[in-house]
Amino acid sequence: MAASLILRRRVSSAGVSRTLRGLAGNMEPFCLHLELKVGALVNFSDKTRQYSSSSGTTSFDFLDLTSPHTWYPKARSKPRKVILHMGPTNSGKTHNALKRLESSPSGIYCGPLRLLAWEVAKRLNKAKVPCDLLTGQETEEVDGAKHKAVTVEMADVTSNYHCAVIDEIQMLGCRNRGFSFTRALLGISADELHLCGDAAAIPLIQKMLKVTSDQVEVQFYERLSPLVPMKVPLGSFSNIRTGDCIVTFSRREIYRLKKQKPKAKRLASNTTLTSLLSQKTRHYL
Known part of the structure; x- marks a missing residue:
């Protein structure tokens, strides 16, 4: 079976490619989030099922899937402020979140599409905010970057950020990709976590964040321009x-x-x- 190929570029803040090399079989970006530190989980023992072995010693049951928020000790080690930017398309919700990301000392943007991650990385680099790009197909590393724009599956839950943005958060309910948005929501360690999407996701998000003790704030947006369907087809x-x-x-x-x-x-x-x-x-x- 052929090994998958991830393209990694080294670029300057101006976006000029310095090197290009193929990385075969390097699963580090995918495995980082699997690192579990038992010492950091001690504080959450009341939420982690314990069992006794035949020798009488007590251990953590890592097969317990009933408390997924305890899988991310770094995110649970700090009080996060979660701001929900909820509204329809073309309402300015994502723009406001990205402005906050741009002004933060460090941050990460998680989007559902490679194109969105690419656009955010381009926007930040153009604003003189060095930003890495990380998707399932390629990596562009910018010298001195403390910001990342990634597809949500590539979200890093082992680092601390001042600001994080998760776009199209309503995809929590997606049968195929919902787990990635859930992981990012529960696992990203950020002082501020901005969630952008449709208001239909608010009840689910609030229910999930009850167990994390995060501070939740909801901001609603209205569409900036009307969407009016044509009464007759284009024709040609x-x-x-x-x-x-x-x-x-x-x-x-x-x-x-x-x-x-x-x-x-x-x-x-x-x-x-x-x-x-x-x-x-x-x-x-």
Whole structure:
């Protein structure tokens, strides 16, 4: 079986790649969060089931899955302030959280998509805040960086941060990826933890954080611009206007539309094409 390949880049704060090397079989980023320090868990013995062996000694039962918040002693060692930024799309909730991240001495952004992590890393580096990028496919390390932008599965729960942002927190309820958002929510050790997403997730989040004794604050946002569906279909690409966005779901389709764009008489020059592509492919288009 071929080993998976993770690309690691070393870049300056200006985003210039210095080195590129393949890392095969390096599972360190995935294993760090599995480190359990028994000494740090002593304070949570009342929440950890204990059992006695035949010799009469007492041990911790690490097979107990009923108290997952005790798996992250570093996060439990400090009182966290958790701010929920709840609202619809285009309401400014994530923008406010990222501004706080940008002004913090250290921090981490956890997003559901590689593109979002890439955009946040680019934004912070452009603002002269060195920021590493870490996804399941690649790593870009910036000299002197104390900030990270990662896909949520790559969240580091072994380090301390001044500020952390988890985007699209409502994905706690996702059947396939909910565990990653749960791990980030319970495990990230940050003075301030900002959660951005849909208000439907508030009851679940509040219930989960009752056992962590975190301070929870909820901020609600309203959509900044109205979303009004068209009463008639577009009909043709020739009817596309300036500022329109075309969404596709395959590489083949987006390249076909890219070739078709010049043929549409009224197709605006700044129309955006987007699909389920990597950030580099989107940048190329």
